[in-house]
Amino acid sequence: MENRRSPAIAAFVEALEEQADFAQVRIQRIGTAFELRHVADRECPADSLASVPFNQLRALAQDTADGAFRPLKSAPNLRTGWRFDARDEDQMTGAIDLLYPGGITDWHSRNEPDHVTSYKRHTDRQTGMYRITAMLDKGSAESVFAACCAPRFCLKNRRWSYDGAVSVPASEWDLPCLEPCAVLMEFARKAVRITQEPTADLPFSVSELDTLLASLSDDPITEPTREADFADPRNSRRRALLDQRLRDAREGIREQPQQ
Ligand code: SF4
The missing domain is CATH 3.30.1360.190 (Gyrase A; domain 2)
Incomplete structure (x- = not known):
């Protein structure tokens, strides 16, 4: 045959x-x-x-x-x-x-941009519970990608961005990611929900932010929670997203002129 x-x-x-x-x-x-x-x-x-x-x-x-x-x-x-x-x-x-x-x-298909689906294109065609993923603006969405697709969580090499394809260094045996996966979509949904929650007004100092960041850094993938259980506040990807927010806040303080 x-x-x-x-x-x-x-x-x-x-x-x-x-x-x-x-x-x-x-x-x-x-x-x-x-x-x-x-x-x-x-x-x-x-x-x-x-x-x-x-x-x-x-x-x-x-x-x-x-x-x-x-x-x-x-x-x-x-x-x-x-x-x-x-x-x-x-x-x-x-x-x-x-x-x-x-x-x-x-x-x-790793070298074929036509096979890539951007986050925007992918989320614009979602229906039902994943429709809200289209509400993330570009900056927030990129924070979600950085937290969700970090090498410690996924070995794929992401070839898509918020609104297009990206060219990245790749080995001959590269395992490319050509479109947002189900785990990322669930994480993006949770990220939108988090932005819709009430917020606390907590004026942290630089040292306090450093303590918070240090407590988040010891976070191997052998987490006690399930990998895609984004309802769990200890989830590693949720912690990685919070880590980014805290780092951004810390950078903002550093940039303020000294009195
Ligand atoms: S979208 Fe999913 S499969 Fe693609 S790089 Fe991110 S975590 Fe990996």
């Missing part, structure tokens, strides 16, 4: 020589077969890693090592300690698609 590969898969296979790191997966060619493992396990003997069958790869990508659901498959928290032996190119690309759904197609 004729093997009808998509242009994206054909290009991915053609670009792969001996070895490549795609997001957190190392792909190693072994003759006509391949071995996939976590990049952090690159030095581990193969027999020290658990051999995972193809039909378990989706489940592997579902949860972190601590058992927390991974709403964003491009988050840098893919678990370690496994390997997958792909018998051929089709099984290798199928495995990548289970670990990074749509990743090969996006990779193939």
Whole structure:
């Protein structure tokens, strides 16, 4: 039977020589077969890693090592300690698609601005509960992108901006982000709701702002809350957004002329 590969898969296979790191997966060619493992396990003997069958790869990508659901498959928290032996190119690309759904197609479109959807275009066509995401002005929206898409939260390289496409430095195996994802949209919705809440008039001094910023800085992705639970005030992305607001406030104080 004729093997009808998509242009994206054909290009991915053609670009792969001996070895490549795609997001957190190392792909190693072994003759006509391949071995996939976590990049952090690159030095581990193969027999020290658990051999995972193809039909378990989706489940592997579902949860972190601590058992927390991974709403964003491009988050840098893919678990370690496994390997997958792909018998051929089709099984290798199928495995990548289970670990990074749509990743090969996006990779193939990484240099095509026509495939990019800006935040404004994406939110202007939202209906229902996500319509309010269009209410964020450009500055507020960019703060949301910076907090939500930071490398510690997502390995994708964002190619869109508030109102267009952006050109960014990228490696050959770059995993591009071509449009706002569901996690970002939910975060943007929460950010709009936060701006609509009553505010407190709290005149913090520089030192007090520094203390607040220091307390926010110790915030690895191994947070106690669920990654996309934006109702939780301890959520890491909410803390990152607040961190930016506080930094802006601190800069504003510094710019005031000395009396
Ligand atoms: S929108 Fe941001 S968080 Fe979502 S996939 Fe793209 S870069 Fe990652």
